[in-house]
Amino acid sequence: MNKYLKFNLSGGGTTLVPIGSGAYAELATTTEVKIFSCDSVGHHYSLTTTGATFDMITAIQEACIQGAQTSWVHAVVEVNIPLGQTVASAAVTAFA
Numbered sequence: 001m002n003k004y005l006k007f008n009l010s011g012g013g014t015t016l017v018p019i020g021s022g023a024y025a026e027l028a029t030t031t032e033v034k035i036f037s038c039d040s041v042g043h044h045y046s047l048t049t050t051g052a053t054f055d056m057i058t059a060i061q062e063a064c065i066q067g068a069q070t071s072w073v074h075a076v077v078e079v080n081i082p083l084g085q086t087v088a089s090a091a092v093t094a095f096a
Contacts, residue, residue, distance in 0.1 A: 001072035005035075005063050005079050007047065010086035016076065017045045017090060019067050025060040027052060033087075035060065042095060048088045055082040 004016040005023070017023070020039035028034050030052050035045040049056065059080050067077040081087060 001075060003067040003070075004076045005060065005067070006076050007079050007087045007090065008081065009090075010050070010088050015087075015090040019064055019077075023060075023064055025057045027054055027057050033057070033060070034093075043092050044095070046091050046093045048090070050086045050088065052085055053082070056085050 003019040005019060007015050007017065009015060017035055018037065018039075020037045022038035024036045024038070026034045026036065031049055033047040033049050033052050033056060035047065037044070059082060063077045063079040070077070
């Protein structure tokens with residue numbers, strides 16, 4: 001059963017990022033967080049952020065753990081974005 005991380009976007013709406021067999025989050029800058037899937041070597045998910053710190057990476061990692069520990073009927077796990085940090089958008093970025 002596929003599991004997904006749910007991000008609430010600062011402009012409204014949500015976006016889902018698949019966890020798959022596992023995911024790794026990287027704090028690229030305060031304005032970009034990259035999420036790499038263990039299931040893909042051809043792309044990553046790029047989150048456009050405001051004020052991102054390592055606390056956001058920790059929140060993503062905690063959501064991945066929660067997703068792995070929950071029943072298959074709970075496919076979506078919301079990421080609790082730390083106070084003062086936002087996610088504006090998400091995109092799939094192919095490796096060049």
